[in-house]
Amino acid sequence: MNPGITYRDAGVDLDAARRHTTNIAAMVAGGTGGFAGLVEMPKMRDPLLVSATDGVGTKIALAQKLGRLDGLGQDLVAMCVNDLACTGATPLFFLDYMAVGRLDPEIAGQIVASIAAACAAVGCALVGGETAEHPGVVAPDHLDLAGFAVGVVERDEVLGAHRVREGDLIVGIPSSGLHSNGFSLVRALVDSGALAPDPDLLLEPTRLYPNDVARLRDAGVDLHAASHITGGGFPENLPRVIPEGLRPVVDPTTWERTAAIAAVLDTGQVPDEDAWSTFNMGIGMCLILPRDAAAIATGAIAGARAIGHVEAGDGGLRLG
Amino acid sequence: MNPGITYRDAGVDLDAARRHTTNIAAMVAGGTGGFAGLVEMPKMRDPLLVSATDGVGTKIALAQKLGRLDGLGQDLVAMCVNDLACTGATPLFFLDYMAVGRLDPEIAGQIVASIAAACAAVGCALVGGETAEHPGVVAPDHLDLAGFAVGVVERDEVLGAHRVREGDLIVGIPSSGLHSNGFSLVRALVDSGALAPDPDLLLEPTRLYPNDVARLRDAGVDLHAASHITGGGFPENLPRVIPEGLRPVVDPTTWERTAAIAAVLDTGQVPDEDAWSTFNMGIGMCLILPRDAAAIATGAIAGARAIGHVEAGDGGLRLG
Numbered sequence: 001m002n003p004g005i006t007y008r009d010a011g012v013d014l015d016a017a018r019r020h021t022t023n024i025a026a027m028v029a030g031g032t033g034g035f036a037g038l039v040e041m042p043k044m045r046d047p048l049l050v051s052a053t054d055g056v057g058t059k060i061a062l063a064q065k066l067g068r069l070d071g072l073g074q075d076l077v078a079m080c081v082n083d084l085a086c087t088g089a090t091p092l093f094f095l096d097y098m099a100v101g102r103l104d105p106e107i108a109g110q111i112v113a114s115i116a117a118a119c120a121a122v123g124c125a126l127v128g129g130e131t132a133e134h135p136g137v138v139a140p141d142h143l144d145l146a147g148f149a150v151g152v153v154e155r156d157e158v159l160g161a162h163r164v165r166e167g168d169l170i171v172g173i174p175s176s177g178l179h180s181n182g183f184s185l186v187r188a189l190v191d192s193g194a195l196a197p198d199p200d201l202l203l204e205p206t207r208l209y210p211n212d213v214a215r216l217r218d219a220g221v222d223l224h225a226a227s228h229i230t231g232g233g234f235p236e237n238l239p240r241v242i243p244e245g246l247r248p249v250v251d252p253t254t255w256e257r258t259a260a261i262a263a264v265l266d267t268g269q270v271p272d273e274d275a276w277s278t279f280n281m282g283i284g285m286c287l288i289l290p291r292d293a294a295a296i297a298t299g300a301i302a303g304a305r306a307i308g309h310v311e312a313g314d315g316g317l318r319l320g
Numbered sequence: 321m322n323p324g325i326t327y328r329d330a331g332v333d334l335d336a337a338r339r340h341t342t343n344i345a346a347m348v349a350g351g352t353g354g355f356a357g358l359v360e361m362p363k364m365r366d367p368l369l370v371s372a373t374d375g376v377g378t379k380i381a382l383a384q385k386l387g388r389l390d391g392l393g394q395d396l397v398a399m400c401v402n403d404l405a406c407t408g409a410t411p412l413f414f415l416d417y418m419a420v421g422r423l424d425p426e427i428a429g430q431i432v433a434s435i436a437a438a439c440a441a442v443g444c445a446l447v448g449g450e451t452a453e454h455p456g457v458v459a460p461d462h463l464d465l466a467g468f469a470v471g472v473v474e475r476d477e478v479l480g481a482h483r484v485r486e487g488d489l490i491v492g493i494p495s496s497g498l499h500s501n502g503f504s505l506v507r508a509l510v511d512s513g514a515l516a517p518d519p520d521l522l523l524e525p526t527r528l529y530p531n532d533v534a535r536l537r538d539a540g541v542d543l544h545a546a547s548h549i550t551g552g553g554f555p556e557n558l559p560r561v562i563p564e565g566l567r568p569v570v571d572p573t574t575w576e577r578t579a580a581i582a583a584v585l586d587t588g589q590v591p592d593e594d595a596w597s598t599f600n601m602g603i604g605m606c607l608i609l610p611r612d613a614a615a616i617a618t619g620a621i622a623g624a625r626a627i628g629h630v631e632a633g634d635g636g637l638r639l640g
Binding site: 034035036037038039040041044047048049050051052053054055057058060061083084086087089092093095096097099127128129130132134135136137138142144146148150151152153158160184187227228240 | 371374
């Protein structure tokens with residue numbers, strides 16, 4: 001035996017890696033043997049490929065602190081496929097990247113299971129992923145997640161600002177809580193004792209919106225645009241789908257804030273403007289559509305309601 | 321002014337984030353405004369979509385220590401598109417995920433520029449990315465990268481074990497150094513003083529192989545399979561593209577080890593078996609093709625040479 005440095009001495013646990021690969025093999029379409037994942041391209045008239053990447057941010061740190069990791073996979077998938085849905089795309093496949101300090105096959109398997117379940121819920125194949133162990137570079141319990149989603153949409157069905165007209169209605173779909181944004185702030189509130197560390201309230205997984213958007217398409221609604229209320233909140237995300245010369249008007253009295261948003265605001269520690277530019281305020285997805293389609297939309301999606309409209313003007317979001 | 325907790329107090333620097341977005345906007349196809357990236361699907365007979373995700377691992381930590389970050393973008397792109405190339409796919413688009421403790425727009429911009437240059441070199445569009453700041457969760461200088469590549473291949477042109485025949489030759493293409501694997505071990509050697517901390521030697525960016533594979537296709541070579549010699553080295557990666565009942569034989573005396581591999585082995589600290597299962601040993605990509613096509617292949621790709629063949633047998637790689 002050579003007494004030199006082996007890869008295990010350097011901190012990498014190849015047995016744990018093999019155990020993890022075995023655990024997740026059945027969850028990954030096509031298995032874990034190939035260099036790359038292969039997916040059939042659906043037959044379409046004039047398809048565009050749509051892609052999005054995102055992470056879960058520091059929600060992971062709060063989930064670790066509160067001992068509740070099993071929703072993080074849905075958070076990861078939702079952050080990506082909800083962005084895809086804003087173009088009108090149907091999700092096709094997903095890959096994940098997980099970076100850890102020391103690989104715990106049980107925790108990693110739990111997260112991949114949550115990813116696989118969320119992919120299945122939106123009809124998206126989990127075709128691959130990478131689990132990277134970085135011993136010595138980060139703490140043993142370090143955990144970070146990144147997701148990548150690809151979907152397809154017919155070129156003449158792409159949603160966006162180019163379809164939006166003055167007078168269009170804005171329909172809001174409720175969020176399932178804080179989703180995956182603003183957690184540096186939430187953690188500071190929890191650490192200071194201002195906010196109770198309630199995992200049910202603070203860690204509820206991010207709602208998946210692609211099926212809601214698909215339901216409208218199936219109902220024949222002429223959807224113009226969709227906005228995922230993610231990092232930056234309403235002021236940053238809603239104007240992204242409104243063309244120049246028009247602006248969105250939203251009436252905050254038209255919906256109930258979710259319990260999680262209310263708890264954060266009740267701390268009295270978050271200035272109103274910061275709350276609006278950090279959190280979803282209770283609405284996770286906005287749909288912009290012709291006024292006469294609003295009743296079909298609110299009938300087809302539980303909890304959806306008209307929350308505003310599009311008017312002439314400039315300067316981003318108007319609350320009123 | 322409300323004296324509460326703002327997002328900046330919580331550690332997130334939104335100005336730095338905006339500066340970074342402005343810096344990279346010109347490098348990202350379609351800009352940085354949309355929720356998701358859109359790419360035209362090429363017209364093909366019966367296309368499959370191929371995807372791969374990977375990171376750069378702890379090479380990042382050594383690059384930070386030696387103050388040379390500008391090759392990491394190429395490493396990231398290469399780790400993904402070299403996997404795509406193993407299926408015969410043409411790279412189509414790429415997205416990156418960058419996690420940092422505190423965002424330094426200059427460093428982040430340098431890395432995205434390196435990603436963009438590597439994408440351009442293989443004809444792949446950089447369509448999006450996510451830069452995530454995780455203050456308080458990781459050290460301010462924490463940096464991690466994940467990449468995601470999508471390509472396309474005609475179904476009847478997919479490379480792999482199903483094409484490989486007894487007697488096929490194995491042609492090796494030189495690596496550009498250590499590529500992006502084995503850096504937990506390399507860092508241990510540098511930290512112990514056994515290996516000189518030479519950035520030119522240890523941090524040379526990972527070679528991009530897709531254009532080499534495309535050159536063979538253009539030359540009419542009937543390529544059977546390709547194996548990216550990545551994590552796990554020859555013993556793990558070469559057998560992945562060899563069908564049951566056959567095995568690869570490789571003669572290590574047929575090529576020169578690169579200077580970086582030689583330096584690692586010269587430390588006398590790495591058992592031979594560990595070196596083979598950790599590093600690329602000087603060959604970063606193996607092509608498996610009919611014996612009569614070998615001369616065209618070695619003529620078309622600088623430095624490529626026959627390094628072995630496929631024989632009847634089982635049990636993985638045979639060195640001899």
